[in-house]
Amino acid sequence: MYLVMRKCDDGFRWLETDLGLDNLDLFVADGVLVGHLAWWSAPQRANVSTGDGAISCETSEIFPSRGICREKTKRGVAPSSPDCAMANLPHGGVLKDLYLRDAHKKDALAEEALRLPAVVLTERQLCDLELILNGGFSPLEGFLNQKDYESVVQSIHLSNGLIWSIPINLDVSSEQIVALGIKTGARIALRDPRDDIPLSILTVEDVYRPNKAKEAELVFGANDPAHPAVSYLHNQTKEFYVGGNVEAIRSPSHYDYVSNRYTPTELRSHFKKLDWTRVVAFQTRNPMHRAHRELTVRAARARKAHLLIHPVVGMTKPGDIDHYTRVRVYQALMPKYPNGMAELSLLPLAMRMGGPREAIWHALIRKNHGVTHFIIGRDHAGPGKNSQGKDFYGPYEAQELVEKYKDEIGVEIVPFQMVTYCPDSDEYMPIDEVPKGTTTLDISGTELRRRLRLGLPIPAWFSYPEVVAVLRQAYPPRLQQGFTVFITGLHASGKNSVAHALQVSLNQQGTRPVSLLLGETIRSELSSELGFSKRERDINVQRIAFVAGELTKAGAAVVASMVAPYEEAREQARSTVEKFGGFYLVHVATPLEECEKHDREGIYKRARAGKISGFTGIDDPYEVPKRPNLVVDWSKQSVSQIVHEVVLMLEQDGYLGSS
Known part of the structure; x- marks a missing residue:
């Protein structure tokens, strides 16, 4: 049973009712005002009473231009519903719980969504939508239109004057605008990227191109790619924003906690x-x-x-x-x-x-x-x-x-x-209250990670044994962590010989499973449809990096060997793998003339004769790595010597050795 505010002929009344009424306007659920005030066309005083005529709340003043209810005096409590007494009102006075607001029509919305063009949300958009739908972003009822967006960016306020500091945008590409028919008045389904289920329907109010540099400067203080949000803005956010309110169908599914x-x-x-x-x-x-x-x-x-x-x-x-x-x-x-x-x-x-x-x-x-x-x-x-x-x-x-x-x-x-922490008194104290000369102890985040990595003790004064046990399980010592050795170099530079020998050496260590990923093998097994354009080569490198990352996450040692001629693709591979464990880029810098001497297949010869185009080192560049962990030369070092250097590097960083 809910307490509902209804606009009646003789004023506004609180009435007890079930959800699901088509003409439901504003109601209280667990003490929270839920709904909208769009039907107030002019400032007026609301006569609020229960169904039996008893006064339940004090008079409020309505500001329809802002769409909110501001309390004029302290809030009263309805005798028929103590739920009215809450610790704090939502922002704007009304909790925009769209699940409750739209509960009576969610089945119709779900059926409509099946017929509508759809935007499959990004991870960020999914998080934003969930908090729009459940009221966490009240007073928002959708993604910002251009007027509100520019107001938030410029002044930290919505256009109606309410404070709001971060723009909440649905970004789309020009291709999506054309393909989905995104324009004012259009209705678009918003789908969960994990299961493709429609979560809501957006009614498009406007489509606009933001000034991203201005957004970065005013919202984040600098148009600097070192800022993760600025990097996201320029590299992942699409070029257009779509403004409009949404209607709730269902919440995103969560299976954890x-x-x-x-x-x-x-x-x-x-x-x-x-x-x-x-x-x-x-x-x-x-x-x-x-x-x-x-x-x-x-x-x-x-x-x-x-x-x-x-x-x-x-x-x-x-x-x-x-x-x-x-x-x-x-x-x-x-x-x-x-x-x-x-x-x-x-x-x-x-x-x-x-x-x-x-x-x-x-x-x-x-x-x-x-x-x-x-x-x-x-x-x-x-x-x-x-x-x-x-x-x-x-x-x-x-x-x-x-x-x-x-x-x-x-x-x-x-x-x-x-x-x-003050060891003499065995207590924690605010820094500004610690007497002068008192011994204090702290462990930085860097030191904590070092202790976890090396399996060193973490004192009980710093953390609880139960917490430390969780962290040790998630972040075992490096001897138990996975890593990837990413070997790059020209064709016939000796990189595959090094990779095979390193695989044998790591297997001999016997501390973890070892996987060998050769560029030629991945091309035949996973990338047979790819050619040798720059884009296709980058795709192949990223597929290898994805596989290497998953194996690394599982605690394996991965030896990957490929030409990988482009710096950007190699660095992206590093980012993919480093989330899960160690990444070591080994550049086999054997000179081109030495590579040609060892080319038993005669590929260089055919490339120089013009029978093969786009061959790395001849008519397509090999970009020398800018951040290699190790540089070796097969023409000056034996395979055993190179493998030994790699093993020493891994041992120095704690991935190999005795526990």
């Missing part, structure tokens, strides 16, 4: 069930240790509040620890809080690493989830160093920007207090 996933409506209901009215949220994309537990407890204690641990499990910074490992860490940490103090909920957010602007965004999202306080850390959501080796943002820039707009944000900001 389902019991820890709450929509804003569900989380607000959960807080109500627990009788939590003051909630401090903690955002993280990293594992948590004893220091994090201490600072969150201090924040809650100081504000007489409960804790919401609200980590991001959508897209984070490239190179971050995978969310499966992190969630296992959070689950291991939760019992360390006093019983009833903290709850864990996962947020399917695609982070932009936007520093100050992202801090505002994070606070608004948590406000929509019902929290009253939000912890803003030092260098909150910072991406690291720029192209000049300097931090993109100042350490307190995020806190300062949030403080500037705190009244509009509507969440009390809790500044992050760095804490450090």
Whole structure:
């Protein structure tokens, strides 16, 4: 049963009803206003009463031009529904839970979607859509039109004046616009890339070309490709944005940690069930240790509040620890809080690493989830160093920007207090409270990774044994990790001889399975349809890199040998494999004239005679690697000597040797 606000002849009334009514306008679900106020055409006062005529809420003033309801005085509580009492209103006053709003027509929408042209979403678009649909991005009901986009980029506000700091866009290519008939008024299905199921229908309001350089400068502070969001903007974001509202069909399917996933409506209901009215949220994309537990407890204690641990499990910074490992860490940490103090909920957010602007965004999202306080850390959501080796943002820039707009944000900001361990008293203390001369201990992220890599002890004062066990399982010592040796060089340079010999040497070590990937074998087994254009050669290299990455992830030693003449393709292969383990680029730099001497097949001779075109080293270039891990020369070194150099390199980095 829901409490519904209806526009009646004699004013506006709260009525109890089931969902599914076609003329449902605005209702309260677990104390949250859900719906829209489009049917108010002029400012007026709403006479709010229950079905029996009893006054249930105090008068509110309606601002239809903004589409929101602003409270004029303190909110009243409906006698027939205590759900009206909530800790914090959603951003804009109404939680835009489109699942609830569109529940009565989802079957019709699903049937319509089958007949519509469709955009298959990217990973980022999928994360954004999920938070639009469940109300996490309230007051948004879709992807930004041009007016709102330009307003957000320029002024950190939507065109209606509500604060909003990060543009939420549906990017499409010119080819998609033509093929799908994307134009004003068109209806487009938005499909999940994982199972091709339609999640919603977008009604196109406008299609526009953004100024990406301006977006990068104003939103992220610099048009610098070292910033992950700027790199994504220029290299992965398509050239046009589509604005328009969406209608919900279903939520994206999740098969991991389902019991820890709450929509804003569900989380607000959960807080109500627990009788939590003051909630401090903690955002993280990293594992948590004893220091994090201490600072969150201090924040809650100081504000007489409960804790919401609200980590991001959508897209984070490239190179971050995978969310499966992190969630296992959070689950291991939760019992360390006093019983009833903290709850864990996962947020399917695609982070932009936007520093100050992202801090505002994070606070608004948590406000929509019902929290009253939000912890803003030092260098909150910072991406690291720029192209000049300097931090993109100042350490307190995020806190300062949030403080500037705190009244509009509507969440009390809790500044992050760095804490450090004091061994003499066996406790963590805020750095600014540590007496002068007191011994303190800390372990940096770099040192933690070194200890994990080498299997060294991690002290109990730094982290809990249960947390360390999770990290050791996910990040075993290098002796147990996979790696790829990527051997590149001209045809007949000796690279395949080196690859075969290295495979034998690694098999003799007996510490892990060894896979040999030769360019010729991959071409015949996986890439037989490819020719030898630059594009097709790059595709072949990426297929080999994909296979090598999967084997590396499984803990194997991979020896890959191919010409791979182009630097960009080799570097992309490095990026593909390095996510899962070691990557070593070995350049067999045997001179061309020596390669021609050892060419038993006579391919160079035919290429010089013009019988073969596009042959690497003759009429197609071989780009010398800029970042090789090892350079060898088959004309000056024996195969055994080269293999020994490779083995020494692997041993030095901890992949080979005794435990």
